Amino acid sequence: MKRKIGIVGATGYTGVELLRLLVSHPAVEITCVTSREHAGSRVDAMFPNLRGYLDLTFTAPSDEALSACDLVFFATPNGIAMKSAQTLLDAGTKVIDLAADFRIKDIAVWEKWYGMQHASPHLVEEAVYGLPELNRAAIRNARLVANPGCYPTAVTLGLLPLVENNLIDVAGIIADTKSGVSGAGRKAEVHTLLAEAGDNFKAYAVAGHRHQPEIAQTLSTIAQTAISPVFVPHLLPMIRGIHATLYAMLTTEADLQQLYATRYAAEPFVDVMPAGSHPETRSVRGANVCRMAIHRPGNGQRVVVLSVIDNLVKGAAGQAVQNMNLMLDLAEGTALQQPGLLP
Numbered sequence: 001m002k003r004k005i006g007i008v009g010a011t012g013y014t015g016v017e018l019l020r021l022l023v024s025h026p027a028v029e030i031t032c033v034t035s036r037e038h039a040g041s042r043v044d045a046m047f048p049n050l051r052g053y054l055d056l057t058f059t060a061p062s063d064e065a066l067s068a069c070d071l072v073f074f075a076t077p078n079g080i081a082m083k084s085a086q087t088l089l090d091a092g093t094k095v096i097d098l099a100a101d102f103r104i105k106d107i108a109v110w111e112k113w114y115g116m117q118h119a120s121p122h123l124v125e126e127a128v129y130g131l132p133e134l135n136r137a138a139i140r141n142a143r144l145v146a147n148p149g150c151y152p153t154a155v156t157l158g159l160l161p162l163v164e165n166n167l168i169d170v171a172g173i174i175a176d177t178k179s180g181v182s183g184a185g186r187k188a189e190v191h192t193l194l195a196e197a198g199d200n201f202k203a204y205a206v207a208g209h210r211h212q213p214e215i216a217q218t219l220s221t222i223a224q225t226a227i228s229p230v231f232v233p234h235l236l237p238m239i240r241g242i243h244a245t246l247y248a249m250l251t252t253e254a255d256l257q258q259l260y261a262t263r264y265a266a267e268p269f270v271d272v273m274p275a276g277s278h279p280e281t282r283s284v285r286g287a288n289v290c291r292m293a294i295h296r297p298g299n300g301q302r303v304v305v306l307s308v309i310d311n312l313v314k315g316a317a318g319q320a321v322q323n324m325n326l327m328l329d330l331a332e333g334t335a336l337q338q339p340g341l342l343p
């Protein structure tokens, strides 16, 4: 029997990306999709790319209706999933939150960065951080998964082999990252207007961005020492994609190409390119892949890792489906095999 899936916030960019991926999934059936604004409208009237794939109408969010699902995705702003998660878990429904409600283990840190009181701090400890390349076994057994942020996915995967093997000066890590505007979601905001973001390029949140503590938490847990990297995001005049340029100083000599190739050899959704390559965001557009390349400029001690993802796929909905597959004991790559969309 197909598993019943619900999506809260199905009219947003990550919500409609979940729909695009899940309509071709052979083992699941989407049974409940919510929108407060568009309740009562047909999904394919709003998203014609889904015509012929989905015969469903948006409903207003209701914990009772969502509790009939085997698994529910929250593709909602921060602070929504934390209000419903306990009710759904009590009903035996698994939960994946694409927002940040369950990502940060230190509640005080979360409340500082997200500017609100946590509604279910007791669930944060139980929640598994949904980066399969790090936590696959725990995700398989989880009822509640915190899907990672988009920038943290690109940055963490790019740095993982160096940090796991204690090869770099962790005090000097710099994560210089750039995102397309879909990373900001579908809501109307001046800074994502074509006339503002198009033909323009700028850094933002240099003084502090909420993904910095998320990256710091993961890297610090791996290294078992406090790591607080410099993290600078930029807004690129494109729609999908994140490019992270990661800088660190080697403290121990190693064959980095071999190290990365070995670390990710069994990972279906991480691609380590040949030494000296330049991964492009368009090579992962629409694909659930983190593609990376390792550089040693001048063969010195400086390491530069280039890491690209589609923020809506490996950075959000694709990673969430990968986690769903693990949680429902399905083949991990089901519905996630599409290559990137060129040009």
Ligand SMILES: NC(=O)C1=CN([C@@H]2O[C@H](COP(=O)(O)OP(=O)(O)OC[C@H]3O[C@@H](n4cnc5c(N)ncnc54)[C@H](OP(=O)(O)O)[C@@H]3O)[C@@H](O)[C@H]2O)C=CC1
Pocket (backbone or CB within 6 Å): 008, 009, 010, 011, 012, 013, 014, 015, 034, 035, 036, 037, 038, 061, 074, 075, 076, 077, 078, 080, 098, 099, 100, 148, 149, 150, 182, 183, 184, 185, 186, 187, 311, 312, 315, 316
């Ligand atoms: N965009 C990206 O690249 C990434 C986004 N994320 C995170 O995923 C989440 C969703 O992002 P994104 O799809 O971009 O967001 P959008 O702003 O595009 O969509 C938000 C969705 O949530 C619904 N919603 C808003 N408020 C509520 C509420 N109070 N209760 C129930 N539903 C609500 C909206 O529909 P309606 O108002 O009609 O109910 C809409 O469908 C966010 O937390 C974001 O930070 C994570 C990684 C990457």
Ligand SMILES: CC(=O)N[C@@H](CCC(=O)OP(=O)(O)O)C(=O)O
Pocket (backbone or CB within 6 Å): 098, 099, 100, 148, 149, 150, 151, 179, 180, 181, 182, 183, 184, 211, 233, 235
């Ligand atoms: C370009 C852009 O605006 N990106 C967003 C990415 C954040 C995001 O998606 O939030 P979570 O991953 O934490 O849910 C930002 O910088 O706020």
